[in-house]
Amino acid sequence: MKKSIVTMTFIFLATNLITSQKVEPTTEALQKKWWKEATVYQIYPRSFKDTDGDGVGDLKGIISKLDYIKSLGIDAVWLNPIYESPNDDNGYDISNYRAIMKDFGTMEDFDLLLKGMHERGIKLIMDLVVNHSSDEHEWFKQARSSRDNPYRNYYHWWPAEKGKPPYRWSFFDVNSDAWKYDAQTNSYYLHYFSQKQPDLNWENPNLREEVYEIMRFWLDKGIDGFRMDAFQFASKDTTWPDLPKGFEKNIIKYYGVGPHLHDYLQEMNKEVFSKYDIMTVAEGAGSTPEDALLFVDLDRKELNMAYHFESVDIGKHISDFGLEKYKAIFSRYDETFKDKGWLSIFLANHDQPRMVSKFGNETPEFRELSSKMLTTFIYTMRGTPYYYMGDEIGMTNIRFDSIADYNDVDTRNKYTNLKNKGGDTLAFLEEQKQVSRENGRTPMQWDNTENSGITTGTPWLKVNPNYDEINIKKQEQDPESILNYFRKTVQLRKNNLVLVYGKYSLLDKENPDVFAYLRELDGKRVLVLLNFTDKNTSYNLNLKLGKNEVLLNNYNDTTKVKNNKLRPYESLVIAIE
Known part of the structure; x- marks a missing residue:
């Protein structure tokens, strides 16, 4: 849910480098797990497929495309949040963890989706956001009603009579304080992200047990794991020390991996994860490879996989930073993870620009070749590959010209702040054409009919105009297409364990x-x-x-x-x- 300055400082993990002097591994010596051998396909449901004409993708839309998803050869789907939400941050602001957002359908639809996936041998990984909730969650409604409310301590508060709280910077509003004044109780509440996303107080054991119950609710339904969003921020230093100048350059050091984060994860593992055969993925877990390993070393009983960021947040385009630096990232972190822990490999997601637009070449001459090359890279590196929907056909950045076309709270807030300061908004929009996470959220390009077949209504976000040329239907008919190359690459990894576990x-x-x-x-x-x-x-x-x-x-x-x-x-x- 974060981008740029946030994700640059999240966990920086990479693949495994073992020097030629080391003894070559054998499968007998490895801890084989299904989640190591799996290939994960990420679906941003809002942009996948709409069935009721409201322009927003829904669960029935995913159900209607399950055979297509199965045909890709993937083993698991990572589904972005579908919980009830007012959508301030496209579902990452959750108001009810046990209900489905009406835009997406009903719990009955979810049950049918899960059943359909499992019938096809596809596992489901849910996105779970428990660093913060929506301000429209019942917990927060109760918490802000009075200082004596039992839910008050589910969040972080600072009484106004003590003066202004120590400054904390808000990720989604670069000029704002993360402490928001709430007149009803004459207090400030903490929000590291949007002001509609108050941070949960993980020091409260009652809050932790509530979260564990939510996890059990979904796992007992039969889902196959969680991707833990922004959880590295869950533990705070609640002495609220002043931050030094330039703290933004190492946000994790001052904002994340607080004094009790590992305690919380170990408790979570004991109370929940250890009782199920699931995948648990950390979105971020430290600012050094040594720190990161602590989260995914199985002996520590915390999480079983980490999702790295340095290799995607290194710059705007690979030509800016150079391949040598890019290779060095993988090699440097790989040495740390050669014996323990497990990693994810990815080049794009819902918070990133399109894979081919950042790491390849989106021109007509080289888009297909570079897309295929990048797919090869993802599926031949050590770690579990994650592949974002639409990249299997080489979808590109949409490059919006107007702020009116953006839905993203991050882009819109930054634009407003810049405009209010008299800044260069045209230069900002030009930069967003390459880096905005909206580039990865445009609707799936199914065919060359109106709106690319995503909906019979008006899409929630504009469809990339190149859908007439770049679409699934066209590539299904071409044996040499990016889509069919993707399928061959997935099968290559499945048929060669050396590409999974090999040195x-x-x-x-x-x-x-x-x-x-x-x-x-x-x-x-x-x-x-x-x-x-x-x-x-x-x-x-x-x-x-x-x-x-x-x-x-x-x-x-x-x-x-x-x-x-x-x-x-x-x-x-x-x-x-």
Whole structure:
């Protein structure tokens, strides 16, 4: 739910680098888990498929596309929040954790969706937001009614008679204080995000038990895990020390991973997670790899997977920061996770611009090739791959020209603040064309009919005008499409455990154009070569290929590697002896 300055400072995790001197792993020595071998497909329900003509995607829409989802070969769906919400932050402000937002349907619809997924062998991971609630949640309504209300301590309050509380910066309003004055009880409440998202007080054991009951409610329905949104902020230093100048550059140090966060997670694991065979994913968990490992080291009994951010928040486009720096991120963090913990691999989600627009090349000449190359990257790295809906057909940034086209609370608030200060709003909008999270939220492009087949009404957010050219129906009919390449890549990972558990070794480290690495397991070796540029380039592996077989090539015209050349955005996955 956050972007840019927030996610830049979340957990910075990466894949596993084991030096060539280390003993090669074997499957017998590994802790095999379904969530390590799974491939996860993220659905932003509001933009997926609408069935009632109101312009908003709904649960019945997802149900109607379950066969398509199954055809992708994926194993699990991560579903963004569908709980009852006033939608200040598109569902990340929850007013009832046990009810479905009316825009999306009913609990009966949810039960049918879960049943349909499980019948197709697809697991369901729910997004859970418990750092904060909506200000329209009954807990907060009660809490703000009087200082003596039993729910008062479910949130963080500061009585006005003590003066203004210590300054805290609000993520969704860069010029605002995160303490909001509430006249009814002459007090301030804390909101790290929108003022309609008051932070929950995790120091209160009654609040914690309420959350555990919510978790049990959904797990007993049969869901298969949780993605924990913004949970690294749940524990606060409630002495509220003054923050130093420039604290925004290391937000986790001053805002997150408070004194009791690990205690809460271990309690959560004991009370809930340990009783189910589920996936538990941390959106963020620290500012160093060593800190991050504490959250996902299974011996500590907290969470079982972490969702990293440094590799996506490194800059506006990969050309800005360079491939060498990008490779260094994976290698640096990988060393920490070589023996313990587990990671996620992703290039896009609902808080990021489109994958091909940031890491590839969205021009007509190279969009398909670079999309396929990036897909290859995601599915050949060590870790559980997460893939965002629409990237399987190479959807691109929409690049809105007007603030009126934006729905996102983050973009709109920043624009308003800048305008009020007399800032350069045109430059801001130009930047948002590349970085806004709205780019990843435009409706799914199903076909070339009106509004891309997403709805018979007016879409909640404009459809990208290129849907006539980029759509699922068109790509289904083309065996060489990005969509069908995605399916082949998913199957390649499924059929080769070396791509799941295998040791990762970086090759040709200084090459500014090529990301090359080796995966090794049980005597099997797979070489991956990825050209991240729009030009012909070369590589130097210092590695004897011997007999080799190309398992996957995005140009689809190579069966053996005969030289050290790569074409623009070429990707090769090679079995070698």
